[in-house]
Amino acid sequence: MTHSHFEMRMQSQPRYLCVARAALETLAKQYGLHQNEVDPVVLAVDEAMTNIIRHGYKDATDKPILIRINPLDDALGKGIEIILEDECVGVDLTKIRGRDLKQVRPGGLGVHILYKTMDTVEFTHRQDAKGVRLALRKYHQPTAPAVQEGS
């Protein structure tokens, strides 16, 4: 069995979102992403977890969310992979898509943010059919300009 470099298992409580963000930010920097690459990754994962809590679990706060994080070093370069697994059953994956941004209205931005910020986004049903697996990958762009510390 292959273990992830880093795993977090949290309850579906929104108050833990900031904890996950902090850990992810630290790891993404360790894996070589620049701050201006880290910020969108952190936002994307926050949005994905919020979608699980809000839409998948209907705001129930006692459901599990598993976050697995790995460094990437493959043909596409170095980067970070984040895998989120939940226990949301009966989800129609074909209906997960971003909305038309020409409509200015509250909500519905989460999925758009995922696709806009990450290099790959893969929604699949878990192999045990007990929930949804979301794999997000972001590769470091060597030409990405570094941003100032603290921004």
Add this chain to the structure above:
Amino acid sequence: MAEEPTHTTETIDDGLLICFGGEIDYSNSPDLRHVIHQALARKPDRLIIDLTGVPYMDSSGVAVLVEALQGQTKNKKQLILSNLQTKVQGIFEIARLDTVFQITDDIEQAKQIPPAPPRK
């Protein structure tokens, strides 16, 4: 956890200025909504929301601001955002809302924007 966003609400010449502080995500965006709804209930001609102290905001916070913009626009009144920090500016750009809102670099600039045309 992300703490409840801090805020101060101040009366200005033709409206209200709210300054928020702290990270805003799904855990505390209802607090943001509550504060802004209270402000909207006072029907300010100009509502300035200063985000100097907000280093991070996710789409749940942005949704609250869109609601506020819609409320003010419907009443032919103004909503102006000021001092968006890097990460907050980022989500506005990703959501293509940076051209929908009136956004200024600072509060003084926000006060100088001409008032909305009178309601017919």
